[in-house]
Amino acid sequence: MELFSIFIGASLVSNIILANFLGICSFMGVSKKSSSALGMGFAVVFVITTSSMATWAIFHFLLVPFQLEFMRTIVFILVIATLVQFVEMYMKKNMQTLYKALGVYLPLITVNCAVLGAALLNIDRGFNFLGTVSSALGISLGYTLVIFIFSTIRERLELANTPRGFRGAPIALITAAIMAMAFFGFFGLGG
Amino acid sequence: MNFPLKQQGTHMSINTGKSISRNTEILNVVTHALLFVAAWAVFNRHQVFGLAVALHGVLILFTAVTSAVMAHMLFYLFFDWVDKKEFPSFKVQLQSVMKRTWSGTPIVTALILGLAVHPGIALYVIGITVFFAEILAKLLFGGYGQNIFNPVAFGLVFILLAFGATEMMAGHLPDAVTAATPLVGLSQVNWMMDSQEIQRFMTDQGGFLNMLLGLVPGSFGETARLASLLALAYMIYKKVLDWAIPLFYLGTIFVITLVYGFSIGAGWWYPFVHLLTGGIVYGSIFMITDPVTSPINRQGKAIFAILLAMFTLLIRLNTPHPEGVAFAILLMNMFVPFIDAKTANVTLVDTHKKITSVGITFVVALVVVIGFTSLIHFFG
C-alpha cells in the first residue's frame, strides 16, 4: 500500500500549494467561477501527470546513464513547454468550450512553478515509476482541490467588509495560511 | 453561485438576519452559558488539582478577554489612523471604537478559547494567541458575521504550531497539571484497545460518572462535560442554538466508533471512551455551532456535522495528533461556502432528496473512516 500512502502524502500531507509553496501565483489569480477553477485544475492534472512520467523516464534512461543530471532543469522545462503546446492544440480542436473558458491560462501552465516543481520533487524523492505516477496524481489532485475550494471561498470574500488594503491578494494569503493550518491536521496520515 | 442575504452587508443584524435586540439577547444567553460552564470548570479543577490551578484558570480567562478586546481596539485605531479618519475629539473616537468592538463579540470568542486550552498554559501564550486569532481569523475578514474560519479553532491550532510543548506551560504549576492528559496516552496507541483495556482505562479515570462530571485531567472546557450539556439544553430552550449540528455530530461519532469498536473487539463502552475524552462534547456545543462559520439550513448543517465527525475521527485514529476537533473544524469551514451553494438555494422543497443526501453523506463518512483506518492498520 505504499503507493496509497505516497498518494495521500503528495495530495494532503505535503500539499503542493499549502506546504510546498508552489503554484501560488495561479492560486491567487484563481477565478471566482468554480467551474473554470475545476477546468484549470484538470488541465494541470493532465500536464503534471504526463510531464512527470516523461521527465522521470528521460532522467533515468537518458540523463543518468550519460551523467547529464545537471541538464535536468533545461530538459524538464522544454518537455513541459512542449506538452502544454500539445494540450492547447488538442483542446482547441476537440474541446472548444473548455478551451475558450481557460483561454489565457493554458500557456501560463508552462511557467507554473507547480509543474516544474512536481517533476523535480519526484526525482528528488526517488520514487520508482509507479511511485512517480502516484505522486504526480496526488500532487495535481491536491492542487485542484485547493484551488477549487478557494474559488468557492473567493466569492464570499468579495462580499465581506475586509479593510480596503487587504482585499484581493493579502486576504487570499491569510486564507491560504489558515487552509495550510487546516491541512496540518493531515500530518502523519497514511503512515 | 448566489449567496443568500446573510453574507451581504456589514451590520451584524443584516448578517445574521435578526434584529439588533435579538442579537444582543443571543449573545447574552451564550455568555451566561459560558460563564456557567466556566464556573463549574474552575470548581472542577479545584477539586482535582487544587487552588493554584483553579486560580490560574481564572487568570487565563481574564487574559484572554483583555487580549481580545485590546486586539479589536488596536485594530480599529490602526485603520482609523491609516485612513486618516477625523473625529471631533479623541473621546468621540474612543466611543466609536468601543461601539465597533462591542459588535465584534470579542468576549464570547475569548471565553470559549480560554476554556478550551490546556489548563497549565502560560499566560503570555494565551494572550498572544487570542490577539492573533481575533485579528487574523475575524477582523481582517470583516469582523463578526463575515469570517470564514472559526477563530477558536484557529487559536487552538495556532498554539500547537507556534509554541513548543514545554515552553507553553506556566512554570509555577504542579507537574501533575502540565503532564500529558489521558488524551495523549490514548492517541499513542491510536485508540486501539480491547474491552479489557477499556475497562482498565475507565477505572483509571474513576468510572463513567467521573468522566462525565469531568473530575479527570484535561482542559477546563473539555472536562466540564455535564455542565456543557446542561448549557446546551439551556441554549436550545432559549432557541439560541440549532440542535441539528450537535445531534448529527455526536450521533455520527457514536455510530462510527461503535462499529469500529466492534471491529477491534473493544466492546460497548468504546464510543463513550471517545465521547468522554478530549474536547468532543465541549467542541460540539460551543465551537461547531458557531452560526457564522457553519451552513445556513438544516440539510447543510447535517452534512457539515457528519463530515466534521468523519474528519475528527480520521485525525484521531490515524495521525499522531491527539485531538482532531480543531483541525476538523478548520477543514470543514473551507467547505461551508460550497455546501451553502449546493443546499441553500433549493427552490423546490424536496424533503426526500434532502434526506437522501444526508444519508449518503453519513454512509460515506462511515466507509471512509473505517475503510481508511483498517487499511492503514492492516497494511502499515
Added chain:
Amino acid sequence: MSSELAMESLDVVAPAGSKTKERFDYKGHFIKGVIVENPVFKMLLALCPVLGVTATLINGVGMGVIVIFALTVANAMVAIVSKFTPDEVRIPVFITIIATLITAIEMLVQAFLPNLFAALGIFLPLVVTNCILLGRAEAFAAKNKFLPSVVDGLSFGLGFALAVSLLSFIRELIGTGALNFFDLFYLRLFPQQFAIGLFVQPLGAFIALGLIIGVMFSFRLSKEEQEKKAATAQKTAKLAKSVA
C-alpha cells in the same frame, strides 16, 4: 490571473516599438524597478520563492543576489538575441536561454556555496519559472537595446532582492529572536522563549507576507484617496473663486 495581468502592466512600462531617439532615462527606470513598480510588493509576482526561501536572512539575501545576477544577464542575452529570433519561437528561445543560465548558476552555487545550495533546495532550479524573469524578458528586453535591458534587469532584480531580504529579515527576527548572517555577525535581540516560532515555519510566511502587503496597500490606498480629495477640494475652491 494576477501574473497575466501583471505581464500586461509590465508591457505598459515599456510600450512596444518605442524606438525613441532621445536618451533613455536610466535613473528613472532604475527607480521604477526598485520602488515604484516593485515586482513583489506592488506587482505581486514571483511569490513562490518569496514564501519558500525567506525563513532565514541568509537564504533570502542569497536568493536575492542570485536573481539580480540571473535577471541582468538574462535580459542582456535576450536583448541581443531577440533581434534574430522569429516571433513564433520567441518564448521557447527565451525559456531555453533562462534555463541554461540557471543551470550554470546552479552549478556555481553548488560548487562555491554548498550550504546555500542545500538550503535553497528546489527553489534554485525553480527560478526558471520565476515570473519576473520571463516577464521582463518578454515585456522589455525583447523590445529594447542592450544597455537599457541591463539596467532594467538590475533594477527589477534589486527590487525583488530588497523585498525578499526584508521579508526574511522580519521572519527570522520575530521567529527566532536573532539574526545570523554567514557567521559574520550574530545578533540576538530577545530571548528564544518569546520568539514566535511560527514565522520561520511555512505558515508564518503566508501570514507575514499577507500582513505586510495588506498594510502597504492600506497606506497606499489611503494616500491615493487623500490626493483625490485634495484635488477635488482644489477644484471646488477654484470654482467657488471664479463664481464669487
